[in-house]
Amino acid sequence: VHREITGQTGIKKLLTSIAPRSYIKRKIRRSLGFDDIRLIISGGAALPGWLSSGLSQYGLDVIQGYGLSEASPLITVNPPSSPRHESIGMVIPSNDVEIRDTDGEGNGEITAKGPNIMLGYYKNQAATEEALTRDGWLLTGDIGYFDEDGYLYITGRKKFVIVTKGGKNVYPEEIEEKLTKSPLIEEALVFSPDDAQIQALVFPQMEEVQRRIERMGEDVTPENIWLLLRHEIRHANRELEPYKKIGHFAVRLEEFPKTTTRKIKRYLFKDLRLTPDTRVLL
Incomplete structure (x- = not known):
């Protein structure tokens, strides 16, 4: 939607620039068949803030919630x-939520208690004892x-956290969100092969990448794709603390394998280590 609006030329560009924002929002909602929809609810995975706010700018308000099947299923x-x-969001009235085992930045495991929390897993006492105190x-x-206002934020999964040799916690999802904010990056996987250097594997938004490279008068080759994305990696690094900065990255030329809920199968890449001369993974 953003590309369609900002890419207008001539008289269409002029009309778009002077048209009231409310008019543009109504046109977008109508064109998508959303005339009678009051809200869009998002769940299942954390929604990047830049995506939510971007949709809101064009009249598509998204309300994000959080929960698990074990919580029947809503917590916030x-x-x-x-x-x-x-x-x-904020904790629903019937629940209590605590952040436990916090690190130096206040991040810790989200725990919840309330009448909607399960009693346990059916005929699986061992799994129940792992999930419930x-x-x-x-234990989510x-x-x-x-x-300070009671809004809850997710920064990652406990099982994916990278603990650096300096004792700092790095949450891959936090860095991945910054990377995918770029219109040139479709997907990203952040990891550390040695708990020292942060590395990333990036799947580009090929349509936009091709457009940018051709506009530069270059051929669309894996090497040129890597060089173009290097600028995006550097931009993301400027927003990160030193111990979170990406030391090296490579380009993946096909989508990541995903679960049925469209989450990257991280376990398939647990032994991945990028050498300094690795730029593209075929």
């Missing part, structure tokens, strides 16, 4: 009257923090 949700795009708190395995 953004109030429709005052949503925060990067947040998974003796007093009924659900998600890492997050509260802001």
